[in-house]
Amino acid sequence: MNLSETEENYLKALYYICTDGDAAASTNAISARLETSAASVSDMIKRLADKDLVIYEKYKGAFLSKKGKTIAVGLVRKHRLWEFFLVDKLGFRWDQVHEVAEQLEHVKSPELILKLDQFLGFPKSDPHGDPIPDAAGNIQRLALRKLSSFSENDELILMGVSDSSVEFLQYLNQQGLNLGAKVKLGSKFPFDQSQELHLENKLKVVISLHVANSLLVKKVNS
Amino acid sequence: MNLSETEENYLKALYYICTDGDAAASTNAISARLETSAASVSDMIKRLADKDLVIYEKYKGAFLSKKGKTIAVGLVRKHRLWEFFLVDKLGFRWDQVHEVAEQLEHVKSPELILKLDQFLGFPKSDPHGDPIPDAAGNIQRLALRKLSSFSENDELILMGVSDSSVEFLQYLNQQGLNLGAKVKLGSKFPFDQSQELHLENKLKVVISLHVANSLLVKKVNS
């Protein structure tokens, strides 16, 4: 099954839309994600359905077949391994890697990915805390919770983000909130739901509810 | 100047044809190298000439403009850096890397190449002994000679190959002739111009004239 880059991007879009939504992906949802027209999507989805990568019913939306899902997970694996490489080996910041990984993930060589994985030491999660599927396609579900679900004095470790936009990641960098950082929750201010965080270096930062909802954490020693 | 992968491949083909031939590249030479029809080449070369990347005169062949050459050298640089990475970091053999590097070289991110170069320690030549252009596009010409131009008892170091085909590289692997290997020339057999080589591990191999012409070497301590 030799797919074009475009076809691969459609599969990946389907994967992301269906795994957070769970229902079939609507034509518009796909066109929005890929920044293309709805008509292009109709067209392409039909072709992917012909190849048995997608299950599609007119006017009802589409989702990945088993075959399509396997390919999509492979792409996610490649993307996240390259992101890890870029940050861990080449010294990119976590907010700089998405676009480059987007290109690297389309390089076709199973051998390359196996060797890269080994070279990187079989990492379990990418620089944004998202899990890296293993060679068999298994994804280790990390039981992470939003920071906003914890209480004052809880000690937490930053494990991931649910918003990977460049803007948000740069904001976190500037506040010293990096992956793996240990933080202790301070007081919450009820009037706007903002919250104090105490960092390891004794500094204190105040984050908005939006930020607290986008940070995925685990309790220290759990 | 955002070029398609295809356009980049044409520039690279032009670069290779013109630097070993030196004259303008003929339409057929290009079509042979890219395994495409002469008509496609005429078409594309015209378009590249419109973009001022190629100097083209109908029926007279084409060569790279200054701008085109800069881009082509950049591609060669990327290709060779990736080949070095694949062999040195990921553990590929030198006969396995060409095709993968062919894909990786089209990834667009100047930042990526700068950081990769640094990560690799600014290597000067790729796994086949070809020089890697630096970030400014300068190519360090290695003054290498064919093994066939040396005489009995000369002690040589294998520095590169002028034939990078998978078949040839695999043959060299099997004979224990790796880049950097030290060899001492033995007797030459006049009837078919084959020649004995003494390896460091005391083994002896006999190579054909064709092989002796394809091995690039330097004298020990020169």
Next chain:
DNA sequence: GTTAATACTTAAGTTAGTTTCACTTTGGTA
């Protein structure tokens, strides 16, 4: 110098992926 073979270009048509625009289906609201 004419001719034949080779090299090259042009023209027309193909394919993948796109767009725009007009039409159809769906589903919520009254």
Next chain:
DNA sequence: TACCAAAGTGAAACTAACTTAAGTATTAAC
């Protein structure tokens, strides 16, 4: 239960890169 807005589809047309087929230049041969 009928209607309308939103969502989705189909058709036609565009672009990049390709092909084949046919025609034009160049070169080599005599």
